[in-house]
Amino acid sequence: MKEFSLYFLAAFFEILGCYSFWVYFRLDKSYWFLALGLISLILFAYLLTKVNMQFAGRGYAVYGGIYVISSLSWLYFVEKQDFNRWDLIGSSLCIFGAFVILFGNQKV
Template sequence: MTALAYILAALAEIAGCFAFWAWLRMDRSPFWLVPGMASLALFAWLLTLIDSDHAGRAYAAYGGVYIVSALAWLWAVEGARPDRWDLIGGAVCLGGAAIILFGPRAA
C-alpha cells in the first residue's frame, strides 16, 4: 500500500505542477489550474496514507519516489528520454528513500 500511495502521490503532484507549468510557460488557458489544484490536493491527501510514524520521514522518503516519477514523466509525457546520469541519480535517490522509510528504528 505504501509504494502505491507514493506512486499515485507523485503522479498527482507532477500532474498538478505541470498544469501550472502549462498555464504559465506554455500559454495554456487558466482553466488548466482547476484540475491542477485538484491534483495537488489529491497529492497531499495521498501522502497521509503513507505508513509512517512521522510526517517528515514520509515526506523525505517520498522525495526519491518523486524524482524517479518525474524522470518517467519526462520520458512518457514530454518525450525526452532520460540519460544515464538521470537514471543513476534516480536510482541513488530511490535507494536513499528506501533507507529512510525501511531502516531499523530504535524503540
C-alpha cells in the first residue's frame, strides 16, 4: 500500500507542476505559478525515487498507469470535465498493465 501512496503522491506533484506551467503560459497567470511548478516537479522526482523497485524503468512503467488514472482524476476534480467512455477504457487498460508489471515482477 505504501508503494501506491508514493506513486499517487508523485503523480499529484507531477500534474500540479505541469499544470502550473500550463496556467502560467496558457492562461497568463502570475509568475508564481512557475515557482510552484518547479517545486512540485522536484518533489515528484524525489518521491518517485522512494518506490521499492529494483530498476527505474520498471518503476516508471508502473507509474505510467498510475499517472493516467491521476490525470483523469485531475481532469474531473480540478478542471471539472466529465470522463467519456474512451477515458474509462484507456485508463482501465493502463492500470491493468501497471498491475501486471508490478505484481508480475515481485519475488515469490
